[in-house]
Amino acid sequence: MLKNHFQLLKQSCNQLKHVVSVRTQAQNTTNQKWDLFSAVCLERKPVVTPALTEIEKEYKQYLKDLEFELSVKSNFELRHEADVKHLAVLKEGGEIDDTEVNLKQTAQDLKDLWNAEAAEFKPADKITDADKKNDLKSLNRKLDKHLIFVVNQKLGDKKLYMLPQGLRQDGETLRQVAERVLKETIGSELKTQIYSNAPCGFYKYKYPANIQQERNVVGAKIFIYFARYLKGQPSLKGIDYKWLDRTELDKTLPPQYKSSVQQFLIDE
Amino acid sequence: MSINNLVSSLTRLSLIKVPTLIRNVSLNAPMLFRSTPVLLAEPLKKKKKMDPAIIKAREEKKKKKIEKAIRKLEKNARKLKPISECEIPFEILDTLKNRQRNLPGISEEILENRALLEKKWCRYKREQHLVDMQMLDRIQFAQQKALDELRKESEQLYQEAIQPDLMMMPYKIEGPVETPPIENYQSPDGDYNDVSKKW
Incomplete structure (x- = not known):
């Protein structure tokens, strides 16, 4: 009984400590108030495989050679050889007594037929119309690259291409803010998926001194969520946006912002 | 019919509702007569005595039957479903001699180059x-x-x-593929015949 009481006392002591620590934290944050933003890094994954590098091509050829050397002849190859033999016999005026032999359509004929059929099918070009026109707004550009969605936004008196972002309202979690931002910028036609409840990147900057004093806010902390493009072609009117690959992103984003975005992106 | 039965049936006929099984002591109006109801039962039959040897034999039989079923199941469990793609058909095994390619040997130089390429590949990976x-x-x-x-x-x-994030499961991803999809592509007609064996 006594022991129980003692434990209870201990617990309440711990709770008290916790309360105190929370309070001190709260004081810290009130001294320095920051605006919380959620940004969304919307990425389109590559649609087609990238071209093989020199060594990859070489190794592929080597594996192909090896495969051929280690293989034995297939039924079709045997048939082809038999056909060649039979034809030679016929040419010399001999007779074939095997009734099953069909020389009207030899293996070679079949092969030619299939090759012609295969040649008829034309796969779509990897270089699309959007690439030729260099249409930065199309999702059909640079099919073998990762593309990132950026929007032209007004920041103070400057206009910059950045990831779509929005200020957190009271009562929202950051994930909800990210979802709202996505919906507001690209609408609901485009199917996307946000990866995880946790942000994958972070960036902060301070406001100019006059705004800091006016609003009593030090600056903005931007928590970047990662989202994957799933399907759909958006009809985005009224906003200035671009789909950029890694190198274009490197040129477009503001310098410091760029490094914190690039930190969580997959290399190509 | 015994007199007892008769009396009992008479009490059932009476208009006053009297619980039959309760024998209570009455203090004012004396209960004249009561009787216990008929017990709807008969004396237990004498159990047939079985020969213990026969019982034992029967149990043994049951046991054997179950054991046999278990053995059968185990036997089937050990037998794995064959993967036809991984087994060389007898037709090919029989004609293996005809199927040799008889390629000319690979030159020393090519072998050397291949060894170098393998090493290069290892470093690259x-x-x-x-x-x-x-x-x-x-x-x-x-x-x-x-x-x-x-x-x-x-x-x-x-x-x-x-x-x-519970929305992540189930996770589905497609591609990347060798060539981009053709828009509004009508695939040529054809039937899909599943020839895989049923097990």
């Missing part, structure tokens, strides 16, 4: 792996940094952020 690992570390670090910063701002938002 190793470097790729290292770069990948570093990249993953970097991405993980970026996320941890974001979470730490979030915790500094608000413990509650941090707790919300580290909840598992």
Whole structure:
């Protein structure tokens, strides 16, 4: 009984400590108030495989050679050889007594037929119309690259291409803010998926001194969520946006912002 | 019919509702007569005595039957479903001699080049792996940094952020593919025949 009481006392002591620590934290944050933003890094994954590098091509050829050397002849190859033999016999005026032999359509004929059929099918070009026109707004550009969605936004008196972002309202979690931002910028036609409840990147900057004093806010902390493009072609009117690959992103984003975005992106 | 039965049936006929099984002591109006109801039962039959040897034999039989079933199941369980693609058909095994390619031997130089290529490939893949690992570390670090910063701002938002995302399961991803899809492509007619054996 006594022991129980003692434990209870201990617990309440711990709770008290916790309360105190929370309070001190709260004081810290009130001294320095920051605006919380959620940004969304919307990425389109590559649609087609990238071209093989020199060594990859070489190794592929080597594996192909090896495969051929280690293989034995297939039924079709045997048939082809038999056909060649039979034809030679016929040419010399001999007779074939095997009734099953069909020389009207030899293996070679079949092969030619299939090759012609295969040649008829034309796969779509990897270089699309959007690439030729260099249409930065199309999702059909640079099919073998990762593309990132950026929007032209007004920041103070400057206009910059950045990831779509929005200020957190009271009562929202950051994930909800990210979802709202996505919906507001690209609408609901485009199917996307946000990866995880946790942000994958972070960036902060301070406001100019006059705004800091006016609003009593030090600056903005931007928590970047990662989202994957799933399907759909958006009809985005009224906003200035671009789909950029890694190198274009490197040129477009503001310098410091760029490094914190690039930190969580997959290399190509 | 005994007199007892008769009396009992008479009490059932009476208009006053009297619980039959209760024998109570009456203090004012004396209960004249009561009787116990008929017990609807008969004396137990004498159990047939079985020969213990026969019982034993029967149990044995049952046991054997179950054991046999178990053995049968075990036998089937050990037999795995064959993968026809992994077994060389007898037709090919029989004609293996005809199927040899008899290629001319590979020259010393080509073998040397191949060995060098293998080594080069190993180095290439190793470097790729290292770069990948570093990249993953970097991405993980970026996320941890974001979470730490979030915790500094608000413990509650941090707790919300580290909840598992249930929307992620089931996860589905397609591609990348060799050539891009053709828009409005009508695939040629044809039947799909599933010839795989049923087991």
